[in-house]
Amino acid sequence: MSGDWIHNVAAQYRAATGNRPPVPTMTRPQPTAPLIQSPFSRELHNLSRTPLVLEDQALLDEALEALPLERLYSEAEQAAENDESWGMQDHLIRALLKWFREDFFTWVNEPACTNCSGETAAIGGTAPTPQERGDGAGRVELYECKVCKTLVRFPRYGHPRKLLTFRKGRCGEWAMCFTLLCRSLGSRARWVWCAEDHVWTEVYSETQKRWIHADSCETAWDQPRLYEQGWGKKMSYAIGFSAEGATDVSRRYIRTEARQLPRNRIPESELVLNLRVITQERRLHFSANQKAVLESEDHAEERELQSYAGTAAPASTAELRPRETGAGEWTEARGESGRR
Template identity: 50%
Template structure:
């Protein structure tokens, strides 16, 4: 973490600095226009009277009227603090328990075994072809241009397509296995010994909708990625779990990202781009971190990434502005920092000094990346203010955001399916949780 180490400046800093500089310039222009307008309105009113907004009348909202949640993201504290109240302790225990998920995939024997279900030749051929195309594209753009993605990234992209299109299926209610009719949920059942042995702690029970049949159907929610290779079905928890494990099996570094509004997804580390990349297998989405907010109109509070060698609060990658942030009230920000440090330390306990140093460097680079999203979001807000808003000193009516529209158009059937399953009405509606589906895993 940056707060505990004085780091040498790296090249990535320069971009952030440039952004910060541009932002400062833009701010300066807006503020200067505003000052000019104030001066003008003052000179137009009676010379002796102050401008009306100086007192009495209601104040316009401040330029960046962000709720506490996003401003807390903007001002992440520098000094971590141990949890001191029951609520923070509960959050800590929960995060520690969630952080174990990626450790379950670290089993070389099982990972080798897992590759038997993957059509490796097809995947490597597709990856080879795609990476050659990307390389050719880069070369056509001029000397020294870098391909958009590296070979290993293309391997994961091919794996993603295969997993979504040919391997795993999405199941809300399992069909009746006696007459193939739809079923109706009737609650939870205790897991049978063999279900429990295969890692299902929860079993949903369904009843056939055909009166004369009336058969019951069990839907064990398996937690074990290796068992899921056999069952090949589930909702978002099963999808993310099994797919992330397979990314590990093909040799990528992988993260399991937990979101407090009941979603999970994957991040893989791109050696080519030297950064973590968002991957949502249910949506076949690659590097679309704004999918949930700009795309689906969801509001998020926490997105925490766990890997076998670390943990990181990556919310700023997924929540780029205050419209999409929910209040972060599970623990003070300084406590969350402390918990992240603690999990990282645990995971790196037995590592060599060099490995720890390398990972710390990576964390610092990522922190800079996450900070740059905040900076560019502020710059973006400023650039979207219309002349009227500037004159009136408000930012209430931003022009439509073309990026958001693009992201919204990119919505897939899977996305709406996901929203429907969760009983969410789609864009702009508050998050609701389906009580049966509180645990996405």
């Protein structure tokens, strides 16, 4: 299959739908001075810049070329015939979720030995080489082969461009790369950060007019109670970041008091203020019309999140499952095995 063919499909699709979200004029804003200089507010402002790296047209085009578009569109079309509750674009992202986990990305607990393919054991970490650092690795994990004692490096890459070819890691790498691919297909997508060591994606459904939970590690679509009900995970904060702003989406994922960890990292009023400042900054260069549309969506989302308070609607069967990625011991240690 030639690259031209892919480009044509992508270009035709973009021309036909015209729904690629607006890319802000200023894709790399100057660092925001946190309004309140608490460590957590600084962390929020830093986190908020993470998904901005995805708003790069050349990177989005590279990502599109990595996709089997014919297969994804064909699967989405078939699914759309059987289920009209979701739009074509939603079915496309669902097909992407499936392909991403089955054929594209690999979960790595301990990397295999590069010499004999034997099992390795973690022995600590080391600084990245200039090359690894250039590719966005902030740190490198070190493993030793249990058989031949070879040292194996496992760089934790943060830059989505490198991840398009490296294609392995844990939830951080998965969520970053998957969010990029959602954007490349023209969906609006958020990178969701959970304070308890997990990240995932949210995609806006133009059909259902709401943000949809999408976890690439678990092939999960619209299963927000998966973490608290399936994994038994306790959480404090879940914040969605994108080029359109920052939103506290905790109430979508933490609906049971027993799963709610104390939210004591910052006063609630300061959290709201910080997220508002980030959102205003992201939208600074948007047109008045775009801003009005987004604000109306914000209000609708706030009503949705409020509606979850005090409701104990049962989780769906799909949500009642333990964590699928990660070795048994690893999920057990994190309290995500579904055992309570």
